[in-house]
Amino acid sequence: MGTAPLRVGIAGLGTVGAGVLKLLATQGDLLARRVGRPMVVTSVSARDRNRDRGVDLSSVRWYDNAVDLASDDQVDVVVELIGGSDGIAARTVETALAHGKHVVTANKALLAHHGTALATQAEAQGLTLAFEAAVAGGIPVIKGLREGLAANQVREVHGILNGTCNYILTEMRTTGRDFGDVLAEAQAKGYAEADPSFDIDGVDAAHKLAILTSVAFGTRVDFANVHVEGIRHISALDIDYAGQLGYRIKLLGIARRTENGIEQRVNPCMVPVGSLIAATDGVFNAVVADSDFADKVALVGRGAGAGPTASAVVADLVDIAIGRRTPTFAVPAGQLAPLTPAPLSARRGRYYVRLMVVDRPGVIADVAAALRDQNVSMESFLQRGRAPGEAVPVVLTTHDTEEVAMLRALAVIGGLDAVQETPRMIRIEDY
Numbered sequence: 001m002g003t004a005p006l007r008v009g010i011a012g013l014g015t016v017g018a019g020v021l022k023l024l025a026t027q028g029d030l031l032a033r034r035v036g037r038p039m040v041v042t043s044v045s046a047r048d049r050n051r052d053r054g055v056d057l058s059s060v061r062w063y064d065n066a067v068d069l070a071s072d073d074q075v076d077v078v079v080e081l082i083g084g085s086d087g088i089a090a091r092t093v094e095t096a097l098a099h100g101k102h103v104v105t106a107n108k109a110l111l112a113h114h115g116t117a118l119a120t121q122a123e124a125q126g127l128t129l130a131f132e133a134a135v136a137g138g139i140p141v142i143k144g145l146r147e148g149l150a151a152n153q154v155r156e157v158h159g160i161l162n163g164t165c166n167y168i169l170t171e172m173r174t175t176g177r178d179f180g181d182v183l184a185e186a187q188a189k190g191y192a193e194a195d196p197s198f199d200i201d202g203v204d205a206a207h208k209l210a211i212l213t214s215v216a217f218g219t220r221v222d223f224a225n226v227h228v229e230g231i232r233h234i235s236a237l238d239i240d241y242a243g244q245l246g247y248r249i250k251l252l253g254i255a256r257r258t259e260n261g262i263e264q265r266v267n268p269c270m271v272p273v274g275s276l277i278a279a280t281d282g283v284f285n286a287v288v289a290d291s292d293f294a295d296k297v298a299l300v301g302r303g304a305g306a307g308p309t310a311s312a313v314v315a316d317l318v319d320i321a322i323g324r325r326t327p328t329f330a331v332p333a334g335q336l337a338p339l340t341p342a343p344l345s346a347r348r349g350r351y352y353v354r355l356m357v358v359d360r361p362g363v364i365a366d367v368a369a370a371l372r373d374q375n376v377s378m379e380s381f382l383q384r385g386r387a388p389g390e391a392v393p394v395v396l397t398t399h400d401t402e403e404v405a406m407l408r409a410l411a412v413i414g415g416l417d418a419v420q421e422t423p424r425m426i427r428i429e430d431y
């Protein structure tokens with residue numbers, strides 16, 4: 001350590017990279033006072049050298065190839081802000097570690113796929129691999145879990161982990177705007193991934209959940225065992241019915257310890273209107289950890305965007321500058337346990353179902369019979385208006401039931417002549 005500057009190389013100068021440059025330029029004095037030495041950007045790499053990023057880079061070394069930056073001997077820490085699970089981002093991080101440099105990254109895709117291996121590589125050399133920005137943007141959720149809740153056994157972590165989806169669902173509900181329009185706006189604001197299908201298909205939230213699970217439960221990062229559903233099929237009709245029933249629809253990530261193993265899933269859920277999760281709107285994320293001694297702890301904040309994400313990146317740089325070190329995923333990488341996945345079909349809980357049903361006598365009796373045959377008990381039933389001979393929405397909610405029974409009943413219901421579209425099922429979580 002000492003008072004020598006911490007020399008930072010930044011690979012990737014897009015939304016987050018430019019945000020980090022701006023933050024370091026703005027807060028330089030404050031940070032130097034806090035860590036006892038300056039943090040200096042010595043090298044950068046991006047695709048377009050000529051783009052104006054609002055910061056003078058004339059005295060900074062420029063690399064067309066980020067992998068070359070990763071072996072620059074005037075760099076102590078490589079900040080990887082390119083993105084992608086493989087390719088250039090992975091090679092940059094591996095090269096940096098191989099050259100004895102600490103790494104800070106916001107790249108959840110990379111960590112979800114290679115987190116355990118990279119942590120092993122970093123820890124073997126006494127290096128830091130830090131990623132606060134990778135999960136829930138500016139919210140200090142990794143530090144909160146890993147350091148703040150270090151004394152606890154975590155039972156469950158759940159929350160809103162994708163700002164783009166939450167922004168879309170919020171705008172659709174409050175303004176009635178079209179899905180595609182709102183997505184374009186989220187992209188313009190710098191919230192979405194380079195390929196926004198990662199956001200709307202739930203993959204980005206699943207990457208983050210896989211990382212959270214590892215930190216919370218001391219298991220190897222296991223993205224392959226996350227059940228993933230996105231928000232493409234959520235219609236204005238479902239959002240409206242959710243409101244009538246006293247719920248909001250949110251895309252949630254849930255990691256839960258069960259008697260069958262650890263359940264990891266990302267899917268749209270209905271949550272009660274009065275809950276913290278329901279009240280978390282727009283680009284905000286919320287993460288709730290339930291643990292044995294601390295009980296429930298909730299963190300809420302901006303999950304995407306230049307400023308909040310840069311704040312998390314620089315917080316990791318502060319740790320490196322002052323020599324504050326912890327195992328990458330809370331437990332030394334070599335001691336992370338393999339994850340035993342709990343089958344999602346074992347979930348017990350309530351369900352919302354929407355059917356598009358031809359309005360004719362006897363149909364509802366057939367639906368009710370299919371539910372009865374699987375021991376699924378109905379809690380409420382809604383059919384508004386009549387349109388004899390035409391398809392009308394029919395909505396029902398269930399009491400607690402096993403997912404496997406629900407799915408069997410829906411397979412029968414979906415096969416009825418009078419049911420016109422694939423039944424839509426949304427899990428209800430009483431958070």
Ligand SMILES: NC(=O)C1=CN([C@@H]2O[C@H](COP(=O)(O)OP(=O)(O)OC[C@H]3O[C@@H](n4cnc5c(N)ncnc54)[C@H](O)[C@@H]3O)[C@@H](O)[C@H]2O)C=CC1
Binds near residue numbers: 016083192
């Ligand atoms: N945008 C956000 O709100 C958040 C983004 N992240 C993550 O941060 C990372 C960066 O995201 P954004 O800044 O939004 O992306 P972006 O697309 O705005 O920026 C990517 C940067 O990487 C550079 N790049 C691409 N290929 C390159 C190559 N071969 N060599 C050198 N540079 C290359 C581009 O020129 C660009 O400067 C991703 O991993 C993303 O998932 C994490 C949290 C929030």
Ligand SMILES: N[C@@H](CC=O)C(=O)O
Binds near residue numbers: 134136192199303304
């Ligand atoms: N695309 C992501 C960015 C932050 O991780 C999101 O929308 O949450």
Ligand code: NA
Binds near residue numbers: 133
């Ligand atoms: Na974070």
